[in-house]
Amino acid sequence: MCVAIPGKVIHIEGGDASVDFSGNVVKAKAGLVNVQPGDFVLVHAGCIIQKVSAGEADEMKELMEELESLQS
């Protein structure tokens, strides 16, 4: 139900965005987050719910750093 997947905004017009999921382009509503073409976003039930802020490599690095602080 809370399934949401990340894609890239390729076009935005008013409250409607076109989001590219690895070649599959889907329409999504953009009323909950301010987005620009080129942004990576999380889409749930036809609506963009958040921007994805970091690349995958950065994210794992941040995660590991957070977990390392638990060692102490």
Place this chain on the structure above:
Amino acid sequence: MNLEEIKKYLAEYDGPQMRIMEVCGSHTAAIAKNGIPEMLSPKISLVSGPGCPVCVTPSAYVDRLIKLALTPGTTVVTFGDLIRVPGSEKSLGAAKGEGASVRMVYSPMDVLAMAEAERDREFVFAAVGFETTAPVYALLLEELLERKITNVRLLTAIKTMPAVIDALCAGGAPVDGFIAPGHVSVITGSEAFRPLAERYGIPFGVAGFKGGEILSAIYGIVRSRGKGVVMNLYPSVVTAKGNEAAQAKVSRFFEPADVVWRGLGCVSGSGLVLRPAYARFDAGSRGLNEDRKSNKACRCAEVLTGRIRPTDCPLYGRACTPLKPQGACMVSSEGSCATWYSVGRGL
């Protein structure tokens, strides 16, 4: 610290028993798909919580949808996984076979075009979900107002996570840590779980949905045993405060209410209902509390609250399979039993 070290730690863990609950159905599915339970030491057990909104909805809600769908001139519009959930006698899908008007969509926004194309038809959207989906319903309501569409109403069964986790902990559920829901947290913010972590002295790890992210969250929770901390381990999309614009839109249209969860009964303040000012968009959502099993031997209620595992239910894999589900936990793609069955656990 790297993923290999985390896997080794979790496989070899020999400390005090850790029972970790994942409250989100999408996490249950990701955990099964990635084979995570098999990677963990026997001292770490994962138990599923009531994080499947379809599974925790009482049968009275499905019965009402069927009644609406059988009303001439009315069409029920719904997400796919609600169609096969049994009410007290039958599912929406079975009712469709008897002439009920039911349409399946991927997004609630799809009902707008239907309503404008068929002005003489009444549409009722089966508005089920958690905090992740509530903003989508708020956007839908904004569009209904903007486009002056008057033939769409919602039958709501929207529930919220912190209140139900509170009820589980207050009820003495033997849980040592929570994998906090990832996409609910995108909307609410990770700080929504801090009062619970501190009240009960239990760690919460907000996790993503990839195998490495979930293992990292389990690691963080095990290392924080006994501490009332909240760890945001999904920082690419979850922030401390969440999506405040989405929260504001939800508050405009919805207010908290006491609602019934299958397996838990009435949980104070754990639901969202349309505010009286927007009652004209409500298809009669309040008071749909009765829950009757269509199969008396069904033990979904106990699976949903982590009291038993799917394999402890006598129907699992025998009378109850994805092809002929007896209860919601086997029907919904996010239900624990469907997830276990899909990877062959206990079969």
